[in-house]
């Protein structure tokens with residue numbers, strides 16, 4: 592299984608224009624190609640994805656990030672030395688779908704958790720808000 596590395600970047604910073612530089616398949620940006628993509632497994636900073644398709648099966652694509660790099664592998668064994676169309680579609684899907692992106696994007700995850708904590712604290716006990724925000728901002732409670 593070939594692995595492609597996007598060095599010195601992460602899902603928080605990666606743009607569609609960056610992604611275009613790493614693949615020969617610009618068609619990955621068509622929305623109908625990503626709407627049926629779903630994770631077989633997903634956890635913080637890693638997931639295995641596939642897609643429901645009526646055509647011949649879609650391979651399994653693994654996307655992980657650590658040490659300021661994004662790693663993508665695909666079982667199609669594309670020999671091009673760039674991201675295959677499956678990898679490009681899956682990474683694009685992660686960028687576009689917040690429900691998947693939140694597993695890879697620290698900034699998005701932080702903002703969502705902070706908003707949820709603020710709402711909960713506000714409703715239950717407004718006097719706790721400064722403590723909540725302080726703890727979350729310092730990553731002590733997450």
Ligand SMILES: [Zn+2]
Pocket residue numbers: 650665666667668669675676677678
């Ligand atoms: Zn592939």
